Amino acid sequence: MIRARAFSLIVAFIFVAFLAPAAQAQSLDRAALENEIRALVGELKDTEQQFLAPSARDREKYAAFLSQPDTGLIRLLPREVFQDKLTIQGGGAYYSFARLTHEYGYGSDIELQQNQFSVGFAGADFGFLTRVGKVAIEEVTLDHPGAQFLSTFTAPTAEPGARDQQKRAAAGFDVNGFTYKDSVPFKRKNAYLLRSIGYRVSDLLVAFRIVTQDDDGSVVIVWKILKRFPVPQLTVTQASPGKL
Amino acid sequence: MLPSRWFISFLVSIFVFGISIGASAQLQDRSAVQAKMESLRAQIQAKERVFLAPSAEDLAAFAGFLRQPDTGMARLMPRETYDGKLLIRGGGAYYSFARLTNEYGFGSDIALEQGQLRVGFAGADFGFLTSLGDVAIDSVTAEHPGVSYLAEFKTPSAETDAREQYRRAGTGFEVGGFAYRSVLSANLNTTYALRSVDYGVSDLLVAFRVTRQDSDGSLTLVWTILKKFPVPQLAQ
Numbered sequence: 001m002i003r004a005r006a007f008s009l010i011v012a013f014i015f016v017a018f019l020a021p022a023a024q025a026q027s028l029d030r031a032a033l034e035n036e037i038r039a040l041v042g043e044l045k046d047t048e049q050q051f052l053a054p055s056a057r058d059r060e061k062y063a064a065f066l067s068q069p070d071t072g073l074i075r076l077l078p079r080e081v082f083q084d085k086l087t088i089q090g091g092g093a094y095y096s097f098a099r100l101t102h103e104y105g106y107g108s109d110i111e112l113q114q115n116q117f118s119v120g121f122a123g124a125d126f127g128f129l130t131r132v133g134k135v136a137i138e139e140v141t142l143d144h145p146g147a148q149f150l151s152t153f154t155a156p157t158a159e160p161g162a163r164d165q166q167k168r169a170a171a172g173f174d175v176n177g178f179t180y181k182d183s184v185p186f187k188r189k190n191a192y193l194l195r196s197i198g199y200r201v202s203d204l205l206v207a208f209r210i211v212t213q214d215d216d217g218s219v220v221i222v223w224k225i226l227k228r229f230p231v232p233q234l235t236v237t238q239a240s241p242g243k244l
Numbered sequence: 245m246l247p248s249r250w251f252i253s254f255l256v257s258i259f260v261f262g263i264s265i266g267a268s269a270q271l272q273d274r275s276a277v278q279a280k281m282e283s284l285r286a287q288i289q290a291k292e293r294v295f296l297a298p299s300a301e302d303l304a305a306f307a308g309f310l311r312q313p314d315t316g317m318a319r320l321m322p323r324e325t326y327d328g329k330l331l332i333r334g335g336g337a338y339y340s341f342a343r344l345t346n347e348y349g350f351g352s353d354i355a356l357e358q359g360q361l362r363v364g365f366a367g368a369d370f371g372f373l374t375s376l377g378d379v380a381i382d383s384v385t386a387e388h389p390g391v392s393y394l395a396e397f398k399t400p401s402a403e404t405d406a407r408e409q410y411r412r413a414g415t416g417f418e419v420g421g422f423a424y425r426s427v428l429s430a431n432l433n434t435t436y437a438l439r440s441v442d443y444g445v446s447d448l449l450v451a452f453r454v455t456r457q458d459s460d461g462s463l464t465l466v467w468t469i470l471k472k473f474p475v476p477q478l479a480q
Contacts, residue, residue, distance in 0.1 A: 030459075031460070044284040085281075
């Protein structure tokens with residue numbers, strides 16, 4: 001009887017001893033696999049940063065300009081080609097001159113899509129773009145005639161006012177011989193002016209010039225912030241009690 | 245003395261040749277970087293498929309059940325830990341019983357987040373979840389008292405009615421002693437019934453059981469589709 005109980009205990013011990021490492025091995029395998037995935041995702045993100053970076057040659061060419069404050073050199077990828085191909089939100093097609101990142105979803109100032117630059121992407125955010133022609137980036141300052149309207153424009157604080165400006169920008173309009181719109185076609189070697197109003201994020205006047213376009217459709221631009229406005233706030237209109 | 249025309253042509257040729265070599269090298273560099281990105285993505289996707297698959301042990305344990313049509317096994321990752329950490333959209337936290345994938349963004353029926361199971365994620369989509377307790381998955385049919393309400397529910401086609409059902413599911417309600425909600429606690433060894441209404445995609449009645457929770461917080465579900473309803477359309 002005692003021998004039978006001892007035998008049962010030994011069998012139970014062997015069974016437990018056999019199962020425990022198997023369960024541990026499974027979770028260890030998952031942990032190892034997760035680490036491999038995380039390492040590869042990290043490597044992919046680094047490679048994407050390399051892919052997004054302008055070439056060393058372009059950086060050298062603009063080294064003196066880039067030593068000034070509020071300047072930069074970036075690459076925009078065409079949205080229609082790279083959307084969902086990169087881990088970065090927006091596929092490298094967007095850029096924020098305020099946050100200095102391509103990541104979409106937290107306020108962006110410019111987008112490249114179908115050979116067009118655009119501004120104004122979410123909520124009541126809006127902006128105006130104008131092409132100033134084949135001029136050097138150093139020549140596009142606040143004194144440029146195309147910058148006058150953009151530098152004196154006052155961002156509305158009421159939502160209907162912002163929505164009106166969105167519609168106005170979508171239709172396009174002329175001031176002093178310059179056409180302002182929320183999207184403009186890409187033209188090689190041309191410079192542009194941009195006023196981008198991102199409510200609760202930033203309000204900037206930026207000059208940029210196209211440096212190169214690569215065979216993959218990506219465009220390298222050199223840019224400078226000409227003016228920073230106070231961060232705009234939006235008052236959302238409430239329905240009046242009488243209308244409820 | 246001015247340099248000869250031949251010498252100037254020679255210099256120009258060297259200049260153009262140099263530029264074209266430089267441009268070509270840059271192009272090759274970008275192509276190589278792009279190829280590396282594509283290769284890394286393929287490697288990650290292959291590993292993620294393994295990571296998201298249920299264990300061989302669990303598949304073997306339910307082999308008999310899984311031979312039946314409209315059954316399957318899926319793993320849900322906790323969204324708060326894995327969303328943005330994996331390449332797959334939604335971080336493996338979602339599953340579509342209609343499309344048989346964890347990928348979010350094209351219609352999903354269930355999600356795991358903060359220890360809770362959820363249904364109804366986009367637009368006017370909604371759904372109801374109820375817990376049937378610790379019952380075997382193969383014993384659950386559309387006639388089960390907790391399932392019959394879900395089987396008979398008529399999907400609204402008007403958006404206002406769909407939004408009303410969404411709110412109703414958010415608050416929760418009781419029918420025949422069973423509580424229905426869009427969010428329920430995820431419990432091990434518990435079987436659930438789910439009606440998931442996904443406009444323009446699918447409308448399904450599913451029973452599933454949580455068979456395992458791994459140390460990474462992921463849950464393994466074994467499931468069966470009890471009923472497929474016509475694909476619902478939303479009248480605006």
